[in-house]
Amino acid sequence: MTHGMRADTYSAQPDGDRGWRDSATRYALLPLRLFLAITFIYAGLDKLTDSTFMQDAGAGSIGDMMRGVRDSSAVPALVDLALENPVGFGYAIALGELAVGIGTLLGLLTRLAALGGALISLSLWLTVSWAADPYYYGNDLPYLMAWIPLMLAGAPLLSVDAALHARRRARTYR
Numbered sequence: 001m002t003h004g005m006r007a008d009t010y011s012a013q014p015d016g017d018r019g020w021r022d023s024a025t026r027y028a029l030l031p032l033r034l035f036l037a038i039t040f041i042y043a044g045l046d047k048l049t050d051s052t053f054m055q056d057a058g059a060g061s062i063g064d065m066m067r068g069v070r071d072s073s074a075v076p077a078l079v080d081l082a083l084e085n086p087v088g089f090g091y092a093i094a095l096g097e098l099a100v101g102i103g104t105l106l107g108l109l110t111r112l113a114a115l116g117g118a119l120i121s122l123s124l125w126l127t128v129s130w131a132a133d134p135y136y137y138g139n140d141l142p143y144l145m146a147w148i149p150l151m152l153a154g155a156p157l158l159s160v161d162a163a164l165h166a167r168r169r170a171r172t173y174r
Contacts, residue, residue: 029153036146037105040117044098047090054090062090065128072131079127096120104150107159114150121147 055061063086070079082089103113125140132138155161
């Protein structure tokens, strides 16, 4: 008697219908992609439309926030760099969040957008939320980890990337 080991736990139906498990697997990253995209678009727009935030000094300003976290950050040199031009840094972060969010939402250069989101989250974790104690109270580290699956997998469904890939594939097989 021969015993074989199946590597898969389910298989596609003979008629081509893949079944709910295959569909769930294919769409598994979509909720994460939408959440991160909407959150980063909102964060960018929130910063750009908040006149108090985009100030060098004053309650609620980017400048005061950066001065407040300087001594507790993991990399004070990053904060010092931002403090050279707090308003410019605020705009750079806001526009970066907006670009990352839009790219992720559309699925356009998704891996690059996810890398941008991870770098923004990493920089914020090392500066703004580093002092959170315990560490899981800070929100930037979970965002950093959430970007990693999108950096690895991209946006294979419902995306500009997928449409461009299908178009290239169709040209190749002509």
